[in-house]
Amino acid sequence: MTARDAIVLNSHGVGQYAYCDHMPSWGETLSVSKWHIAEDGGKGSNVTVALGRLGLDVAYVGKVGDDAWGDLGEKWMSEAGADTTFLYRDPSVSTGTGLVLLGPDGSNAIIDGDSSSSALTVDEVTAAIEGMRGSKYFITGFEVPEGIALEGARRAHHLGMKTVLNPSPLPAGSLPPLGFIDYLFVNEVEAAALAGMAKSNLESLARGVLQATSARNVIVTLGSDGSCALTEEGEFLKVDPVKVENVVNTAGAGDGFMAATVANLVWGKTLREAMEWASYYSALAVTIDGTIPAYRSLDEVNAFINGCQSKTCEE
Known part of the structure; x- marks a missing residue:
């Protein structure tokens, strides 16, 4: 095996979509419309x-x-140019599925089913990482079992890779010290839970996450309010959102933002530059239905950015 720009350890599943006018309460029977299976993957395949x-x-x-569902994941990733040598196939498990409830304004709630990645073993993950020694970035999250994700990150860190963690869904207990994580990506709800405080002052929120986790850099996505970060040098960054009028589906926007940020870091950009570019990437993604179709090529994203910037200059 050869070294890679990035290794991704997280789940693949297939999303089902349904449209609703509000989120259900406990005990409520909710009528939905347009229930369908879409081109929507898990966080890993996304x-x-x-x-x-x-x-x-x-x-x-x-x-x-x-x-x-496993065939579909392999097809999506292979067609995108990814190596799937370490996409383990196991006839004793079923590939996971999830339900995405979409509101009238494009907001979403996601119900995750059991992940087939729960059957992964540390030995399988270690074999994959060892087989790609010299890779630049290792990206993982908690749609695979927390212990396996963190053990993979520790091994990647030991081998000199930059490590990226999206600890979603957050575990019930507290996280162990994450000094081996270079970039921790969380949304504002997860940040508040980790920091033990409500969202008020963004810098204080990011600092609270950094102190609670010991991660080196913390990036907090803020939905329509953009994003912010606190770096290991103590610098606070605030990145404005890129506004688009035709929001269709916000599912997968956070996954796309993280991927776009990492891509720019691989290209040698600063964290601020990477987050700014990723804001455009996510803005384009939310105008397209389904996560897999929403992730566009570099040429398409650059054309979108140029169009947005030209429009801003004209205004």
């Missing part, structure tokens, strides 16, 4: 496809069933 379409040399590590 990030892998996004990186592949941006031109990075990326490899995926995960486990799926020997079923149609």
Whole structure:
């Protein structure tokens, strides 16, 4: 095996979509419309496809069933140019599915089913990482078991890779010290939970996450309010959102933002520059239905950015 720009260890699943006018309360029977299976992956396949379409040399590590949903994940990632050598197929498990409820304004709530990646073993993950020694970035998250994700990150860090963690969904207990994580990506709800404080002052929120986790850099996505970060040098960054009028679907926007940020870091950009570019990337993504179709090629994203900037200059 050869070294890669990025290795992604997280789950693959297939999303089902339904439209509703509000989120259900406990005990409520909710009527939805347009329930359908879409081109929507898990966090692992989402990030892998996004990186592949941006031109990075990326490899995926995960486990799926020997079923149609697993076939679909392998197809999406392979067509994006990703290496799927370490996409383990196991006939004893079923590839996971999830339900995305979409509101009238494009907001979403996601219900994750059991992940087939729960059947992954430390030995399988270690074999994959060892087989790609010299890779630049290792990206993981908690749609695979927390212990396996963190053990993979520790091993990658030991081998000199930059490590990226999206600890979603957050575990019930506290996280161990994450000094081996170079970039921790969380949304504002996760940040508040980790820091033990409500969102008020963004810098204080980011600092609270950094202190609670010991990660080197913390990036907080803020939805329509943009993003912010606190670096290991103590610099606070605030990045404005890129506004678009035709928001169709926000599912997968956070995965895309993280992938786009990492891509720019691989290209040698600063963290601020990477986050600014990723804001445009996410803005384009939310105008397209389904996560897999929303992750566009580098040429398409650059054309979108140029169009936005030209429009801003004209205004």
